[in-house]
Structures are given as C-alpha cells and as structure tokens.
Amino acid sequence: MASFDIIKAAADGYGRVYRERRYLMQLAAAPLLIKFLCFMIIIALGWDNQFLRQALIMLPAYFADGWMTAHFTRLIFLDQRWPFRPSGNPDTDREVLRDKARGITAGALVFALSRFLVAGMAQVSYQASIAMQGAAEEGVNGAAALGALVLVGAALWGFRFLWFYIPASLGYSLRRFYADMGGFMTSFPLIGCWLLCFLPVFTFFSFLALVTMAPYGIQPEAVPGVVNFALVLLRVLMDTVITLVASAGIAEGLRVLMAGRRSA
16 A cells, blocks of 8 residues: 655644745735635625635635645745746746746636535535435435445545545646555545644634633624634634645655656
8 A cells, every 4th residue: 555654744734834924825815805704794694604606706715725725835845935936038937937836726726626626525414414314214324324334435535636636736647646555445545634633723714713702602693703703714714824844744755756756
C-alpha cells in the first residue's frame, strides 16, 4: 500500500502555513470576503440543510478558494509567488506566465468541482440519513445498515479525488496522477493526514465560538446580530485555515507518494 508519514506531513503543513502567514493573509483576503458574503446569503435564505442550493451560492467562494490554493500549491512545489515577479527576460517571463495561468485556472476549476461534488454527496447523505432513520423506525435495520455502509464506502473511495486540484495547479496530468496514486488504500493515509490538519483547527475555532456564545446560552433568538456576524466570521476563518493547512499537509504527503512511485 502506498503510504507516507502522516504526522510529518501534517506538521510540515502547519509549519508551511505559519512561515508563510504574511503572504497567505494577502492571498486569502479576497477569498475570505467572497466566502463571508456567500455564507451571509445562505443564512439569510435559511438554506441550512439545502446543500446543493448552498453550493450554487458558494460557487464564487469555491473558485476564489481554488485560486488561493492553486497559488499556494505552486509556492510549495515551484516556489512561485503571487503577484508575478518578472525576471527581466520577456521570453522567459511570457512562458512562465502562460504556464502559471494554465495551472491556476485548472487548479481553481478542479477545486470548485470537487467542492461542488462534496456538496452533492452531503445532500445525498442527508436525504439517505432521513430514509435510513425511517427504515430503522420501521424495523428494517438491515437496509439502514447497508445504506450506511454504501455511503461510507463511497466516501472512502472518493476521498482521493478531493485533492486533484494539487496536481492540476502544477499542470500535471490528472490521468497520470490517478495512476501514480495507486488504489483505494491510498485514501487512508490521506484521511489520516487530513484529520490531523482538520481536528486541531476545528477544535480551536469551536472553542472560540463557544466563548463568544457563552453569555447568551443556547437560545439563538437571544444572540445579538453582531454576535451572529462574529460567528459567521469565525466559521469563514476556520474553513480557510483548514483549507490552507490541509492543502499544505496533503501536498507534502503527495510529494512523498509521487517520489516513491518514481523510484519504484
């Protein structure tokens, strides 16, 4: 089974984000604003459980995040920064700009597509959970268990595809990348690395949200508008930090996987 040190990859991801924090703050400014506005629209429309509708509203944010992660990926692998810094050679700069534009566009498109597919999967899971709950209440426990297993299996199988924006950002053939990744079992180290990138950040921001909500209890109607505004901002910040840390951690893991494949 193709694997890598998930702890080292995650630690490298955190370290990379910390070292590049000033650059990433500049890079993430526009995506943060776009994502915040999209979240506010979803809340105003009351589409909490309408994941596909949410995805339509979030499309601009998905593309903005894709643009951000594509630039970050090219920094990690190619040491290219935004905005473009010319070398002084017009021919070389033109070629680098052309290659960079293709990579950024492809990375943003693949990222947005992957997030839209995740929203679709979330909608299917939500509807399936309602159906399985009904089946369980009617005593059809076998059908509910089978449905749950199918959903879990599909999620594990498809997890690898969520990171295709990384090779796309580099101009790497996705077909070749899929072949290089190996089989289904590759998903497990990727999931482990993602969890190490996700859980600490999620826990930290969840604690901040609880502290913000503490004076108002658990009644939503008692929360002032400014606090709801702050909670949405925390959610947007959390999502962006998780995206950056996970992208860096998974990128380091994929670097090891690809190096192992080439040397095999």
